[in-house]
Amino acid sequence: MPRIETFTVAIDTGQLGTQEPPRFCFNGFDCEFDEPTGGTGAGQRFEGRFAPRSVPHQLYLSGPTEGTWEIAGIEIHYELSDGDRYDIRFGAVTLNGTNAVNLWRQRPQPTFDV
Numbered sequence: 001m002p003r004i005e006t007f008t009v010a011i012d013t014g015q016l017g018t019q020e021p022p023r024f025c026f027n028g029f030d031c032e033f034d035e036p037t038g039g040t041g042a043g044q045r046f047e048g049r050f051a052p053r054s055v056p057h058q059l060y061l062s063g064p065t066e067g068t069w070e071i072a073g074i075e076i077h078y079e080l081s082d083g084d085r086y087d088i089r090f091g092a093v094t095l096n097g098t099n100a101v102n103l104w105r106q107r108p109q110p111t112f113d114v
Contacts, residue, residue: 002084
């Protein structure tokens with residue numbers, strides 16, 4: 001399995017935002033995004049990136065420690081060590097301190113009829 005060299009994320013907040021910066025968990029480590037722009041308030045867009053340069057075992061966006069965060073959509077762009085690059089889009093989700101969104105999605109491999 002290739003390493004994730006970098007990934008970038010864009011998160012569109014719905015009508016119910018949070019004042020906390022987005023956090024994510026990568027392979028059991030609680031992290032914050034590098035080069036953050038925008039915000040997580042109602043109607044705002046947050047963008048950030050991270051360069052783990054590691055094989056992913058888990059990658060999920062954490063909910064806020066207090067309150068609720070209504071996310072209208074998430075876009076994530078992966079760049080892998082094997083040169084593969086691709087984008088994944090997620091629909092609406094509501095996060096709080098007890099749930100998270102699994103962001104790791106390996107590009108589906110083509111299937112062939114034999």
